[in-house]
Amino acid sequence: MVGHAGGSSGAAQQAQAKPDAVRNADIVPMVWLSCGLAALAGLLFGMDIGVISGALPFIVNEFHVSTLMEGWIVSSMMVGAALGALGAGAISQRFGRKKALLYSSLLFFVGALVAVAATSPHILVVARILLGLAVGVASFTAPLYLSEVAPERIRGTTISFYQLMVTIGILAAFMSNLAFSYIESWRWMFGVLMIPAAMLFIGVLMVPNSPRWLASRDRFEEAREVLNKLRSSKTEIDYEMGEIEESINAEQKSRGFQMFKENPNFRRSVMLGICLQLVQQFTGMNAIMYFAPQIFQMSGFEGTAAQLWSTVATGLVNVLATFIAIGFVDRLGRKPILYAGFTVMAASMAVLASILVIGPTTTLLQYTGMASLLIFVAGFAMSAGPLIWTLCAEIQPLNGRDFGLSCSTVANWVGNFAIGQFFPVMIAAIGGAMTFGILSVLNVVFIIFTLLLIPETKGISLEKIEKNLMSGKPLKNIGS
Numbered sequence: 001m002v003g004h005a006g007g008s009s010g011a012a013q014q015a016q017a018k019p020d021a022v023r024n025a026d027i028v029p030m031v032w033l034s035c036g037l038a039a040l041a042g043l044l045f046g047m048d049i050g051v052i053s054g055a056l057p058f059i060v061n062e063f064h065v066s067t068l069m070e071g072w073i074v075s076s077m078m079v080g081a082a083l084g085a086l087g088a089g090a091i092s093q094r095f096g097r098k099k100a101l102l103y104s105s106l107l108f109f110v111g112a113l114v115a116v117a118a119t120s121p122h123i124l125v126v127a128r129i130l131l132g133l134a135v136g137v138a139s140f141t142a143p144l145y146l147s148e149v150a151p152e153r154i155r156g157t158t159i160s161f162y163q164l165m166v167t168i169g170i171l172a173a174f175m176s177n178l179a180f181s182y183i184e185s186w187r188w189m190f191g192v193l194m195i196p197a198a199m200l201f202i203g204v205l206m207v208p209n210s211p212r213w214l215a216s217r218d219r220f221e222e223a224r225e226v227l228n229k230l231r232s233s234k235t236e237i238d239y240e241m242g243e244i245e246e247s248i249n250a251e252q253k254s255r256g257f258q259m260f261k262e263n264p265n266f267r268r269s270v271m272l273g274i275c276l277q278l279v280q281q282f283t284g285m286n287a288i289m290y291f292a293p294q295i296f297q298m299s300g301f302e303g304t305a306a307q308l309w310s311t312v313a314t315g316l317v318n319v320l321a322t323f324i325a326i327g328f329v330d331r332l333g334r335k336p337i338l339y340a341g342f343t344v345m346a347a348s349m350a351v352l353a354s355i356l357v358i359g360p361t362t363t364l365l366q367y368t369g370m371a372s373l374l375i376f377v378a379g380f381a382m383s384a385g386p387l388i389w390t391l392c393a394e395i396q397p398l399n400g401r402d403f404g405l406s407c408s409t410v411a412n413w414v415g416n417f418a419i420g421q422f423f424p425v426m427i428a429a430i431g432g433a434m435t436f437g438i439l440s441v442l443n444v445v446f447i448i449f450t451l452l453l454i455p456e457t458k459g460i461s462l463e464k465i466e467k468n469l470m471s472g473k474p475l476k477n478i479g480s
């Protein structure tokens, strides 16, 4: 790396002013292909989240499990995912993003196979942990890979596209749950997970390594070769290599945890990443993803069929509203979309809470309750769903990216676990109205959080964000 430091000074100077040829360069098809294939990891993520709500009643029936064991079958996946995300930083730094995605697809395949063949609830818990490990690694690696491969002009769009795959995965799982519920086969519900796992494995074999990871391992020539495939002109490649080399050669030489201990600026971006993911989880979205049928019941909808179809409706709205983010994230920017999303979520939760205070006594009130739930899902899908992953992948400096992203991804899964565990407890202890009221207030707090701490990262290179962070600029200004 040291050898490159001198040689890169010319390139580093080029990084000062960005030529128009770079700013407006064409996006080559290989970028879309690589991003599309890596985004398949999102499908796996979503299907893993969606499968359990449909499979659980049949599992409980077959094995006569206790409530405690039931809880474990659900939450062991989140525990596995937190562990997977914890280890993913080291794996993806040592072996690269591409191999990390390959390992994750293999784990996913094996986890699904063990679930299909499970002869006891304990084996099922093992299968869920394996699936969790796979998802933990995938949910860490995919946004990271996308952020490192996509030109900055479409970076937000590609990571939002990844979130679209998450939502399609959830919807696909809801629909396959519904289909297999007719033959009462929870094993098939898990069996279908092997399809996206195989698709991801084959897809990832075709994508190039991340140029930024290659450079961080001193493999500059290979990084340049990859950029040759991913960028349309030599000017663009020279410019980007210049930026990458400059950030690698910056005064900061330590990496990961060492860098976290030594560098207060890096500590700030790690803390911001953790807060961002906790914010995403405490919007309350997963309370709806996991407990939609029960919430619809509280709002006055009786009957399993109505509840299951309403659940599919939430999955569909989740997919459709993600397109709003895809369309606007690189045009309007991250912050305006987050303000809009948190406002929609706060308002819809307040409406739902009020309906539960009055009691869903009339059809109008019942449908208003249902509409507010769907509007809430839309608010999340157009904002915090995709944008938190985008921001987390953007704010970390190159030498600490794996560590920082690992911490925020673990926070995502810990928050996810907490919501899954505590939401039903809160409903039982303080009631639906109060619980949704608290979620509404939290979303208002997140508007203030966005205002005070979140940077606008639209259209700015990862290397510029890093420079701003390291020069001590306030977090909310590191994107300008």
Ligand code: BGC
Residues within 6 Å of the ligand: 049, 163, 166, 167, 170, 280, 285, 286, 289, 318, 384, 385, 386, 389, 412, 416
């Ligand atoms: C979140 C998941 C959530 C999903 C819903 C993701 O961005 O991290 O926890 O279940 O969105 O679409």
